[in-house]
Amino acid sequence: MRSPEFLMNDEKDFSPQKHGNAADYDASSITALEGLEAVRKRPGMYIGSTDIKGLHHLVWEVVDNSIDEHLAGHCTNIEVYINADNSITVKDNGRGIPVDMHTKLQKSALEVVMTVLHAGGKFDKDSYKVSGGLHGVGVSCVNALSIHLRAEVHRDGKMYEQEYSQGKPLYSVREIGTTDDRGTTIHFLPDPSIFETAEYKFDVLAHRLRELSFLNKGLNLSLTDKREKDENGFKTEAFYSTGGLQEFVLWIDEAKTGLIENPIHIMAKEEGVDVEVALMYNTSYSENLISFVNNISTRDGGTHVSGFRRALTREFKKYGEDGGFFKKITFPISGEDFMEGLTAIISVKVPEPQFKGQTKGELGNSEVTGIVSRCVGDALKTFLEENPNHARRIIDKVVLAATARNAARKAREMVQRKGVLTGSGLPGKLADCASRNPAESEVFLVEGDSAGGTAKQGRDRHTQAILPLRGKILNVEKALEHRIYENEEIKNIFTALGVSIQENEDGHRILNTEKLRYHKVVIMCDADIDGSHITTLILTFFFRYMRELIENSHIYIAQPPLYQVKKGKNMRYCWNDVERKAAQLEFSGGKEDDDSVKVQRYKGLGEMNAEQLWETTMDPKTRILKVATIDDAGEADRMFAMLMGDEVPPRRAFIEANAKYARIDV
Ligand code: 0RA
Numbered sequence: 089m090r091s092p093e094f095l096m097n098d099e100k101d102f103s104p105q106k107h108g109n110a111a112d113y114d115a116s117s118i119t120a121l122e123g124l125e126a127v128r129k130r131p132g133m134y135i136g137s138t139d140i141k142g143l144h145h146l147v148w149e150v151v152d153n154s155i156d157e158h159l160a161g162h163c164t165n166i167e168v169y170i171n172a173d174n175s176i177t178v179k180d181n182g183r184g185i186p187v188d189m190h191t192k193l194q195k196s197a198l199e200v201v202m203t204v205l206h207a208g209g210k211f212d213k214d215s216y217k218v219s220g221g222l223h224g225v226g227v228s229c230v231n232a233l234s235i236h237l238r239a240e241v242h243r244d245g246k247m248y249e250q251e252y253s254q255g256k257p258l259y260s261v262r263e264i265g266t267t268d269d270r271g272t273t274i275h276f277l278p279d280p281s282i283f284e285t286a287e288y289k290f291d292v293l294a295h296r297l298r299e300l301s302f303l304n305k306g307l308n309l310s311l312t313d314k315r316e317k318d319e320n321g322f323k324t325e326a327f328y329s330t331g332g333l334q335e336f337v338l339w340i341d342e343a344k345t346g347l348i349e350n351p352i353h354i355m356a357k358e359e360g361v362d363v364e365v366a367l368m369y370n371t372s373y374s375e376n377l378i379s380f381v382n383n384i385s386t387r388d389g390g391t392h393v394s395g396f397r398r399a400l401t402r403e404f405k406k407y408g409e410d411g412g413f414f415k416k417i418t419f420p421i422s423g424e425d426f427m428e429g430l431t432a433i434i435s436v437k438v439p440e441p442q443f444k445g446q447t448k449g450e451l452g453n454s455e456v457t458g459i460v461s462r463c464v465g466d467a468l469k470t471f472l473e474e475n476p477n478h479a480r481r482i483i484d485k486v487v488l489a490a491t492a493r494n495a496a497r498k499a500r501e502m503v504q505r506k507g508v509l510t511g512s513g514l515p516g517k518l519a520d521c522a523s524r525n526p527a528e529s530e531v532f533l534v535e536g537d538s539a540g541g542t543a544k545q546g547r548d549r550h551t552q553a554i555l556p557l558r559g560k561i562l563n564v565e566k567a568l569e570h571r572i573y574e575n576e577e578i579k580n581i582f583t584a585l586g587v588s589i590q591e592n593e594d595g596h597r598i599l600n601t602e603k604l605r606y607h608k609v610v611i612m613c614d615a616d617i618d619g620s621h622i623t624t625l626i627l628t629f630f631f632r633y634m635r636e637l638i639e640n641s642h643i644y645i646a647q648p649p650l651y652q653v654k655k656g657k658n659m660r661y662c663w664n665d666v667e668r669k670a671a672q673l674e675f676s677g678g679k680e681d682d683d684s685v686k687v688q689r690y691k692g693l694g695e696m697n698a699e700q701l702w703e704t705t706m707d708p709k710t711r712i713l714k715v716a717t718i719d720d721a722g723e724a725d726r727m728f729a730m731l732m733g734d735e736v737p738p739r740r741a742f743i744e745a746n747a748k749y750a751r752i753d754v
Pocket of ligand 1: 150153154157180182183184185186201227272274
């Protein structure tokens with residue numbers, strides 16, 4: 089399906105599993121818990137889903153075990169291969185999975201690790217564990233869900249192997265030779281009877297491996313795609329970071345202009361908790377905070393993020409007040425003002441992490457707040473003392489942010505008082521639907537008044553509303569916040585949707601979606617360059633000001649067809665060139681250029697009549713809708729800034745690299 093490529097994301101939800109141990113490991117410390125049949129019966133329970141996300145999840149289950157070896161100080165290299173048949177090989181130079189006999193089970197430890205759910209050594213508090221993935225499942229789940237898996241272990245001078253099918257060993261662990269190296273190689277082919285899709289995506293794997301390299305400086309990671317070969321051999325990418333989070337921040341901010349020379353890099357350890365933070369101020373208005381616990385992304389933050397915010401606000405506030413830099417400001421400075429234009433990565437390593445929340449995306453350990461707050465506070469104090477010039481630049485930016493926030497609040501209050509943002513008076517341009525049930529109601533945001541008119545005629549009046557948007561909508565990436573509330577089209581979106589923005593005592597903007605009037609908001613633009621640009625502008629607006637709507641799957645992108653192929657009474661709509669060619673060949677009975685087969689290229693929605701628009705793009709029974717998602721706020725932020733910001737070179741590079749995705753009309 090066509091889509092702006094930056095919306096395609098990988099997955100990065102992980103929760104820890106307490107598992108494995110260090111030097112005193114032996115097979116008898118493994119505890120057997122459950123059989124693997126359960127995993128095959130209900131795979132979703134263990135790996136989240138059996139779609140493309142679940143497929144990629146298998147790789148992370150294995151890689152996380154290798155990362156654990158690195159965290160325990162035993163592994164420097166992890167190689168990942170996508171093989172020609174879409175099987176995966178993960179090779180590390182860790183200690184190698186133990187192979188000695190498990191006394192009770194009378195099996196090799198390797199077999200136990202590979203075939204028993206939750207098998208692990210006794211928990212070792214001295215090293216951090218990430219393995220287990222989202223549902224704390226481990227490598228045995230990968231085995232259960234693979235039609236074939238081969239484990240090769242190099243350990244104590246010997247090589248061992250065992251193979252499995254759907255989790256069942258094909259033979260006992262056997263010795264296959266001698267070796268000088270150490271490590272584990274896991275090769276697996278996902279079971280096609282379990283997964284909806286078999287094809288691995290290079291970019292998805294590359295993205296997480298790059299992230300892992302920033303999070304684990306000094307670790308060599310590589311990805312090789314053996315499915316395609318060109319004159320330079322297989323496509324391969326190596327990920328290695330010497331600078332760690334400092335480099336991570338610069339990579340995320342590639343398209344932004346720095347406010348200070350270098351990122352502030354903080355590394356500290358307290359009470360067994362490793363704290364690493366890198367932060368950078370840039371000239372943009374957005375905040376980008378990314379956090380990890382034991383290499384696992386914590387999407388919803390948690391105690392480590394609270395500690396960071398607390399320290400940042402406290403130290404900058406004190407510095408600004410002591411220096412008399414806030415004298416001119418007549419309203420209170422809020423925590424938010426210190427976050428504008430800030431990109432920060434917070435990574436903590438906690439021996440016994442507790443994850444909270446529905447998706448386990450939030451760190452719960454309460455002691456971590458104080459630890460991070462002290463470590464970051466001390467480091468910031470030193471930075472501010474030693475770098476008065478940079479400190480001044482940041483403080484000036486904070487003052488500007490506070491002033492802008494105050495102006496935005498006034499502008500918002502003005503329109504909200506008038507009822508414009510609260511949904512009382514609906515915009516005149518909105519052709520509302522009859523239903524008052526948001527769950528069945530949808531609104532189409534349509535590019536241009538004329539296409540809006542066609543959509544109005546074609547729609548199902550009961551459930552579908554139409555809001556035409558005139559011309560290009562405001563580029564919110566470049567506009568100051570108070571300008572946003574003055575923009576007609578944006579005001580109309582707020583009013584039509586029935587959502588409003590409120591500010592809490594911390595200055596934090598909160599979206600009130602209680603009165604959301606439509607559960608589906610469909611962006612419907614022309615299938616040309618302009619149309620895709622407008623789609624991106626609207627998505628940028630939702631990303632910056634109504635992110636919850638994207639997170640809660642309320643935002644969709646309509647997919648109008650690109651062609652109509654016709655011969656006599658035969659007619660078919662086509663969404664890409666493959667479909668078009670197939671239709672042409674079919675209608676002509678195999679003749680390459682049959683003049684009686686007519687191909688109409690749809691560039692704009694306006695080229696379709698109401699009935700055609702309904703049939704192809706709006707009818708819930710036949711249309712294709714793409715849901716907008718942000719699985720990775722960091723990546724999305726980077727892409728939006730790149731596409732919409734004012735730094736031209738990286739944007740051009742991105743558009744060129746992704747030309748086949750970005751250009752819809754190829
Ligand atoms: C159980 C115990 C130990 C290591 C591992 C498993 C292990 C698993 C994987 C999966 C991929 N690579 C891996 N490397 C190691 C501890 C080993 C010891 O104490 O020697």
